[in-house]
Amino acid sequence: MTTNPVDTEEKIKEAAQRIFLEKGFDGATIRDIAEAAQINTALTNYYFRSKEKLFWLVYESLLKEALKSVQAIMDKPISVKEKLIALLDHMFEVHAQNPNQAIFFMNECRRNPQGFAEKIGINCEAMEQCFNVQFEEEVKKGIIINVSPDAIFPLIFGMIQQIFAGRELTMHLFQMNEAEFDKHALEQKRIIKEMILKYLFNE
Amino acid sequence: MTTNPVDTEEKIKEAAQRIFLEKGFDGATIRDIAEAAQINTALTNYYFRSKEKLFWLVYESLLKEALKSVQAIMDKPISVKEKLIALLDHMFEVHAQNPNQAIFFMNECRRNPQGFAEKIGINCEAMEQCFNVQFEEEVKKGIIINVSPDAIFPLIFGMIQQIFAGRELTMHLFQMNEAEFDKHALEQKRIIKEMILKYLFNE
DNA sequence: AACTAATTTAAACAAGTGTTTAAAATTGTT
DNA sequence: AACAATTTTAAACACTTGTTTAAATTAGTT
Structure with a gap:
């Protein structure tokens, strides 16, 4: 061998x-x-x-990959609406492929907030800043209702995450098998997307 | 002593x-x-x-308490809209008082789905059934848009949970202290409530 | 082929885990 | 006060944990 x-x-x-x-x-x-x-x-x-060092390697790699792909969407020369749709679809895809990621990040961030802050810190701010500026411009133009992007950004992340973080819970609460859950998840995404767009954009 | x-x-x-x-x-x-x-x-x-027996005692007591209070809301002789508002406010209050509950349930349900199913099982179905009937009636009457209550119920639970499940994550991502997070959480709730009502009800 | 460096292994280590035990302390009862 | 039952304690148990060690195996070089 x-x-x-x-x-x-x-x-x-x-x-x-x-x-x-x-x-x-x-x-x-x-x-x-x-x-x-x-x-x-x-x-x-x-x-x-050590176990800890191995863990942080995995953790950081997962975080970086996640941030990179979101960054790519945010960097595109498209409207906020298009970005939100792309973000929703992308986040959904990521979590659908690995349903454990959502709860994993929530958990490990709570277990060691300091470590998380150190790993993610700077990268995120820049991306967020870029999105915020564009968002507020569209608010001024009257395209988007008067609401802070700081409230919308985590809401979108959270809503997609929530679908999958509560996967087992939902499956057992509503007695679904995996295929039924997948269908349910897609329906959830559709509603979330419609809800957000209907809420944010004036007709 | x-x-x-x-x-x-x-x-x-x-x-x-x-x-x-x-x-x-x-x-x-x-x-x-x-x-x-x-x-x-x-x-x-x-x-x-044993540790396990103690855990299940705590787990079951938390679950029962949570279900009981939701049941109380569902049993009130009020409209779906009023129930949803009451549910949102109540869920928010529960999680605001104990931010750990959201992630705790998600986690432990995933760690042992079987155990969760056994503990919660029947109680929930009755409550859900009651809400579903009323919901579908209002859909028929044209008060609510044509959407399944099975999709809306977990969405509401999830969205409130999500605010607090991602508490540490949000705090560190957006560099908030506890007071700032509390304000952020309230704003999130306001948006979620508006979003759901705007989405579900035809004007 | 012979030697060195890198990789893999089985075994053990110390520390931490849930749990049990047997003695001590406390309580209630007569 | 004296006894029995209950509650509390310190100590140990058997087991699992992350980690280390020293020997065995393999790979690379001359």
């Missing part, structure tokens, strides 16, 4: 991401990860020093 | 609720709870047999 250090490192990272997303930092054990990656327990520490 | 068994039991339950809400089942330890209740570690097992 050939031993490829890069492959092993990658295998651990992938498994760690999977397990951490599923169980959170507290719930996941180094042995869970090792088993998922099909490697010896000691190797996680050989490659990443 | 007088030793009152009931008080000790109650002290443990209260501390357990506080700690479980804060750290979740995985994050909380029996020693955390004992310290918070200012009692010996062994007493939690003396009174409640």
